[in-house]
Amino acid sequence: MKANDPHPLQALDPGRDPERFERLVDGILAAAGPELARRAEVQAAPASLLLGLSDWLRPALAAAALLAFLALVGGGARADVEPPPGLTEALGYPAPVATWVETERTPSVEEVLISLEGGRGHAN
């Protein structure tokens, strides 16, 4: 070919020599190996993290279910227990007096007398 060849620089093209071209590609890929491996590892990391979490998920759910069951059973048992006595009953006052205090109601004279007699009687 003469100088008027439309593509004279093709003689410098590495693609014209397949062997050389592949050698170049192989060299680049070999050098890129560690970085590609690192990227593949990073890509795989989230999946393995989820797998690790799933290993803990079942025992954690079982423990939560057990705790919920115990809480329900315990709560039911406490519902059967009598409420604790009021302060007036704890101090030994007669029941009517305790009722007046709790309801903040003013008793009549007769009620007071009856209660006192009952209280004596109760005390005796």
Next chain:
Amino acid sequence: MDEADAALVARAREGDSEAFGALVRRYLRSAYAVALARVGDPADAEDVCQDAFLTALERLESCRRPEGFGGWLLAIVRNRAVDLHRRRSVREAQPLERADAVPAADDPEREAQRSERRSELLEALRHLTELQREVLLLFDFEGLSHREIAERLGISEGSARVHLHNGRRALRERLGDRPTEA
């Protein structure tokens, strides 16, 4: 049908060596053309290409337009060539004798002729501007259109056309009527 650049880039980001290999095969000639235009020596151009592809792989996340991977890569090639030139300038510049980085062929005489021809071409290229060399090498290596060359080099189509025309004329003047291919 060839897989699109964006898909290959996405897979390469995940460490897919096959996808990265496809990108290397697709753009190695363009990268080499730009590298050779910048450093003027085939062996150095190969080094620049390897360096540039590795840099591109390490920085794939910063490739904002994966569909324009080629242009992005060639910008890296240019930068790596400049870095190599700086390192070379510290030492003594390598002459063009290193053009014979290609393994010897079965026919030594024929290979010698080819080698001589490559040296002549490289010498002629040295008298062109960097941009003229880039445009010419891309045009001759890959047969890219003016528009494609412009896209890859980040210049206007008109500029690509002018640089190709002027570069071609300057190259012919340098080469004269000597055969351009062994």
